Amino acid sequence: MTGWERFTDSFFNARVMAQYLPKIVEGFFLTVELAALIIVAGLALGLLLALVRAFGIRPLNWLIIFLVDLFRALPPLVIIVLLFFGLPNAGVELSGFVASWLALTLVLMAFSEEIFWAGITSVPKGQWEAARSTGLGFVQTLGWVVLPQALRITIPPLTNRTIAITKGTALASVVAVPDILGAANAGVSFSFNPSPLTLGAIAYLVLFFPVVVLGRWIETRFAWKR
Amino acid sequence: MDLFLETFFSWQIISEAWPILWQGLQATLMLSVLVVPLGVAGGIILATLSTVRNPWVKWPLRAWVDTFRALPPLVLLVFIFAGLPFIGLDVGAWGAVAIGFFLNTGAYYGEILRAGIESVPRGQIEAARSTGLTRGQTMAHVVLPQAVRNVLPDLISNTLEVVKLTSIASVVALPELLFQARQAQSVTYNATPIMAAAVAYFILLWPLVRLLSRLENRQLAGRR
Numbered sequence: 001m002t003g004w005e006r007f008t009d010s011f012f013n014a015r016v017m018a019q020y021l022p023k024i025v026e027g028f029f030l031t032v033e034l035a036a037l038i039i040v041a042g043l044a045l046g047l048l049l050a051l052v053r054a055f056g057i058r059p060l061n062w063l064i065i066f067l068v069d070l071f072r073a074l075p076p077l078v079i080i081v082l083l084f085f086g087l088p089n090a091g092v093e094l095s096g097f098v099a100s101w102l103a104l105t106l107v108l109m110a111f112s113e114e115i116f117w118a119g120i121t122s123v124p125k126g127q128w129e130a131a132r133s134t135g136l137g138f139v140q141t142l143g144w145v146v147l148p149q150a151l152r153i154t155i156p157p158l159t160n161r162t163i164a165i166t167k168g169t170a171l172a173s174v175v176a177v178p179d180i181l182g183a184a185n186a187g188v189s190f191s192f193n194p195s196p197l198t199l200g201a202i203a204y205l206v207l208f209f210p211v212v213v214l215g216r217w218i219e220t221r222f223a224w225k226r
Numbered sequence: 227m228d229l230f231l232e233t234f235f236s237w238q239i240i241s242e243a244w245p246i247l248w249q250g251l252q253a254t255l256m257l258s259v260l261v262v263p264l265g266v267a268g269g270i271i272l273a274t275l276s277t278v279r280n281p282w283v284k285w286p287l288r289a290w291v292d293t294f295r296a297l298p299p300l301v302l303l304v305f306i307f308a309g310l311p312f313i314g315l316d317v318g319a320w321g322a323v324a325i326g327f328f329l330n331t332g333a334y335y336g337e338i339l340r341a342g343i344e345s346v347p348r349g350q351i352e353a354a355r356s357t358g359l360t361r362g363q364t365m366a367h368v369v370l371p372q373a374v375r376n377v378l379p380d381l382i383s384n385t386l387e388v389v390k391l392t393s394i395a396s397v398v399a400l401p402e403l404l405f406q407a408r409q410a411q412s413v414t415y416n417a418t419p420i421m422a423a424a425v426a427y428f429i430l431l432w433p434l435v436r437l438l439s440r441l442e443n444r445q446l447a448g449r450r
Contacts, residue, residue: 003313010312069439073431075390077397078404078424085408086417090233118442164387170298174397181301185308194309201301208296216292 013195020187020196027183028203030097034179035166037101042108042165043158049109050116054142064113071110076168079103084175096175108165115157119150156219163215167208180204232416239418243410247419250406251426257392257402260320261327262385268332273339273373274365294333300394302326307398319400323392331388338380342373379441386434390427403427 053064071079084099094102123146131141173182180203187196275287294302307322317325346369354364374381396405403423410419 007313011309069432069435070428072386072435072439073390073428074424075393075404075427077393078420078427081404081408082417082420082424085411086234086420089411089415089417090230114439114442167296167298170300171394173300181298181304185304188308194305194312197305197309201297201305204298204301205293205296208298209292212292212296 010194011198013193016187016191016193016195017199019191020183021199023178023183023187024180024196024199024203027178027180027200028207030177031169031179031203031207034097034101034169034172034177038104038108038166038169039162041101041105043112043162045105045109046112047116049113050120051142051147053113053117054120054146055138068110068113071106072114074107076103076107076165077171077174079106080171080175096172096177099175100169100172100177104165104168104171107168108162111161111165112158115154115161116150119154120146122153123149152222155222159215159218163208163211166211170204180207234417234421236416236418239410239414239416240422243407243414243419243422246406246410247403247422247426250401250403250423253401253406254389254392254403257323257395257400258389260324261331261392262388264324264328265331265335265388268328269335269337269339270370272332272336273343276336276340277343277365291333291336294329295337297330299326299330299391300397302330303394303398319395319398322398323395323400327388327391331384331391334384334387335381338377338384339370339373341380342377343369345376346372379438382434382441383438386431386438389431393427 049064049068053061080100080103083094083103084096087094087099120142127145127149128141131145132138136144169179170181172179173185176182178186180200184196184200187199188194272287272291275283278284303322303326306317306326307319310317310322350368350372351364354368355361359367392402393404395402396408399405401409403426404420407419407423411417
């Protein structure tokens with residue numbers, strides 16, 4: 001076998017690819033499902049924490065800041081491993097899917113809270129004062145005046161952060177979730193051929209390449225002219 | 227409560243597992259000292275290339291960067307570690323991590339530095355060139371110092387992410403902190419080693435997170 005034949009037989013083996021394509025496709029939809037659940041829960045919790053922080057209740061804010069710092073400092077894989085391998089020692093069993101979802105949701109919550117909060121604080125004080133002086137209450141000012149302005153400038157950093165954290169769904173394969181990478185790994189060990197990994201890499205590119213290009217576009221589209 | 231403390235914060239387990247964890251912590255630090263400069267070097271190469279206006283350079287470069295930004299780092303790492311040996315390229319765990327991080331984090335550092343370079347006004351380059359500096363000298367002494375200063379928060383943030391990302395090396399059995407913690411856990415049947423690893427990461431990276439949070443607030447607030 002020449003070098004080239006060996007290469008194509010290893011990484012682009014049509015027989016192996018055809019055999020494991022259905023598994024990879026299943027994994028693809030599992031990855032999409034996991035990613036969607038993380039984005040919805042993570043962004044919602046992040047926004048909620050930022051709004052609570054706006055009320056300025058000291059002890060509560062310290063708690064929020066600590067939570068945010070904690071989940072920004074810990075590697076996502078460490079959280080997943082702690083939830084999946086650590087909790088059973090205390091008698092709590094989470095499935096790999098739930099452990100991955102919970103870990104990445106907490107991470108996205110922390111990063112998005114930070115971004116939402118920076119957006120809220122970037123709204124000039126005069127906007128608050130003007131809105132309050134027209135008779136709007138604190139909550140009304142926050143909801144109708146401050147938040148709409150804050151959200152606009154948070155879109156670019158939020159998009160990039162969300163993409164980066166969503167790519168972390170591949171970590172779920174470590175705790176036996178049959179997502180794209182999980183299915184590809186299983187395929188490699190059954191067929192003793194790395195073609196399923198090639199398929200997996202292609203599947204990730206199909207999923208994330210458009211998202212990365214979109215993120216690039218959003219960054220220029222929403223950029224504030226200095 | 228006692229069960230919780232016994233499972234996650236047992237002093238006895240900590241003292242037993244400490245030698246193993248300490249080795250892991252050292253490997254994690256060594257890994258960071260290896261992959262951060264590798265990524266920065268890759269980033270400088272990509273960012274310097276991005277100043278070339280030729281479309282035959284520009285578009286392949288963009289495709290390269292976007293590909294490695296779209297591919298999850300763990301997928302890249304597994305591909306290098308478990309895939310390449312099939313064609314006779316066995317680079318080992320350290321080699322796979324070095325190559326994977328060079329490709330992945332290099333793309334991120336490259337994007338950040340490119341944004342920094344673009345933020346330096348063209349007049350600076352023209353002025354430097356007109357004083358007789360060569361292209362390379364202009365880049366090294368005039369453009370890059372200003373570029374780095376302009377995107378410093380992003381560079382620090384990316385470095386934090388890279389250090390956190392070294393934990394995926396545990397998947398290819400490189401004995402860094404998380405891997406060692408898992409080993410210790412499987413011997414002791416107790417989650418304390420993993421908790422200890424988490425605490426170590428937190429102590430190591432918390433100062434960086436604090437610093438970043440200040441810088442980012444200032445940066446976003448300054449956009450108005």
